[in-house]
Amino acid sequence: MKKKRMPHWLVLLLLVFLYMPILVLITYSFNEGRTGAKWTGFTFKWYIELFRDRNILRAMGYTVLIAFIASTLSTLVGTVTAWGIRYMKRNTSGLLLTINDLPLLNPDLVTAISLMSLYIFLKMRFGFMTLLLAHIMFSIPYVIITVLPVLRRISKHQMEAAMDLGARPVEALLKVILPQLKQSIISGWLIAFTMSIDDFVISFFTTGSGVSNISIAVFSMARRGINPKINALSSIMFVAVIFLLLIINKNRKSRKEDLAIEENILLH
């Protein structure tokens, strides 16, 4: 009895609300005029100027580099730590997990200035390293909360069974545990990567000596007024995100697992 009718008008209205600004930006990114309200002609010039802008390109480079290093390191450390947590007593692991939750629960701003204060306190020089450390700091918790639940569902007896059958501990890990964790480890990496690319507040307070990322670059430009290069940047990022999500969804076994992992993060 379910007819193929459209979703409720309220839902559609929300979708329009959510996507309109972005689509407007994308449209204006092709507009000849600067201010954008009046359509003066189709052009690619803002895109060209974007790619000529050294600052932005450098910022993009830093963004990807930091995201890549941070997420890879965090995934390694996070997975090993999750393994350790699995074998800890509930009391100790509870404490560690609560601490682990702090960067996720605290507002960005508080985390950002606490890190900045620490760096000042330790008289560190602000730059690439301080930025990278900050990104690793908030990425590892995401990996842990992604991998740990999956790990917990694997019976402790499986390692024992593998060794009982003749596998050395490392062999058992590689042949039995890791294959079952593969999905969540990759998810963890992707989530850490995305969080890193997207980050503004923490990066803003922990970077220095000319190291910036996309968000910081946009912020500086936006502070100074409307800049069509930002429109062009938005379009590119929007398309990139859609592209990424489509790829991820094609590779997933089940979308429900995907959504469940993202929910897990949200609800944390």
Add this chain to the structure above:
Amino acid sequence: MKNRFNRYAWPYALWAGLIIVLPLLVIVAFSFTKDGSFSLDGYKLFFTPLYLQVLFKSLDLAVKATLICLLVGYPIALLISREDSRRKNTLMLLLMLPMWINFLLKTYAWRPILGNTGLLNSILEAIGLGKVQFLYTEGAVLLGMVYNFIPFMILPILSVLDKMDYKLIEAARDLGADNRRVFFKVILPLSLPGIISGISLVFMPSVSTFIIPVILGGGQDMLIGNLIERQFLKVGNWNFGSSISVILMLVILSTMIILSLFDREKRGET
């Protein structure tokens, strides 16, 4: 064998202590210092009308944003939960997509729309009404908050509604309840955990944001987030800045405690 493995977590535990716990302690320490010695000046300075007003404005806007998100988001979550599986997944994906788009860009995207020469005003002029000052108002900041955070309200509620056992609704109907009763007595209470999640996921970033006031609010020190930023980056008064941060953390902590009183289920979970 058990004991060997739990050592794997110690390196991270050490790191976490240094980079998560220690910084927070540093802030607390800073908040109680001035020129190197103990002082409550930071806090005393905050509890003056000038700064308290900032706190109240932040709370005011954050509460308004949360309410709007709740009143608009809940019905939408309900509507989506009633769709069939494929459509529901598509809608959820569409809802999540904006969350992966850069926060700054999303916020900035409203400038061409709200500006004096922007889209809305162009339409208003074309119809014959005069221009309206949309940008650089409290309303714009509120809009920015709702725009950015409403998915965080809808998705948790949707997730809870999704997992709800429809047998309970059938049972209520069976016992003679009409639609209104079913909603208020069965669906709403059961979706409470989702509502609580949604509220905290909207309120927290709203009360502490400083980006939205800068981009859409005109860069004046409107909210508590801006205040903190200014103290740290422009004025250089870290002690005062830390005091404000501690107060912000207390606000958030109290909110979480109050919310958790409503959410007995979550307490059981943790």
Add this chain to the structure above:
Amino acid sequence: MKKNEILRIAGLTKSYSGQRVVDQISLSIDRNEFLTLLGPSGCGKTTTLRMVGGFETPDSGEIFYENQIINAIPPYRRNINTVFQNYALFPHLNVGDNIAFGLRCSKKQEKEIRLKIGEMLELVNLPGFEKRSIASLSGGQQQRIAIARALVNEPGLLLLDEPLGALDLKLRQGMQNELKRIQKQVGITFIYVTHDQEEALSMSDNIAVMNGGRIQQYGTPVDIYNEPENTFVADFIGESNIIPGIMKKDFLVSLAGVDFACVDKGFRENENINAVIRPEDIIISSPDEKAALRGKVTSTIFRGVHWEMTVETDHTTWLIHNTVQASPGDNIGMSFEPDAIHIMRKDREEQV
């Protein structure tokens, strides 16, 4: 050391957080024997099994396998395999790969492996299951694959940790027969852990009843059932009436104020003892002088195989299993044969 002995444990002890979980356990197990460690939760049976398997290290004591001490040898180098309580099958591998796991670890040839997988599946009555996924198997089938996976490595000793716990009654009984058949067919020693005394009685060559980390009694199922050595064993195995009494002299015991002829001797004159009488051994008659005891029925439950009745006499409450029904309120007479009375010393009692 006996010639036919395959495993010997001597003085095995293990404590957790100051609590002695296994307390000086010693056992000798022969080839092809089916030994069961029987006892309630927490009695130390699983810990003992895990020490033999190599998953726990004993605090003291030795484990001898084929007369070699194996305490320091890790599980992957012992010629012993385990069937775990929840099977611990690897969900990301199919049935065939699960079974082949151990063989692949010892780098056997693929051709040989495929042959062996086939043989094992035949043995456990699941031919053709090589490509099936673990998730598609029922409980009983998973059970059998777990056994196949362990046996394919041709261990000298198979350890089974409450393998039938998750199965329903009918399936469990069927699997008990299967396990016994497999054991005899392969010709391998089994050490089986369970808390289910019926299972132990029906499958084992020998049973070690455990409680509080100690072996309460070791013997054949018949011996343990008929001649429990202390209250714990008498209580744990089957139902029993445990009646305090006085051993007047050899072959004569006074219970509940009445003298009975019995078949036990070797006690001191007028020693305080406990007598064990199985509920199914009590004969019901009319409450006249010929009956040894008289009592009133207080409850009657139908158990299918028999009626279970609770009877109150002056001194004690008795449990009776009989195919004859007596209803609550009835006055009945009770008596039993001399060999139905089993006398136990009081001092050897463990605190239950």
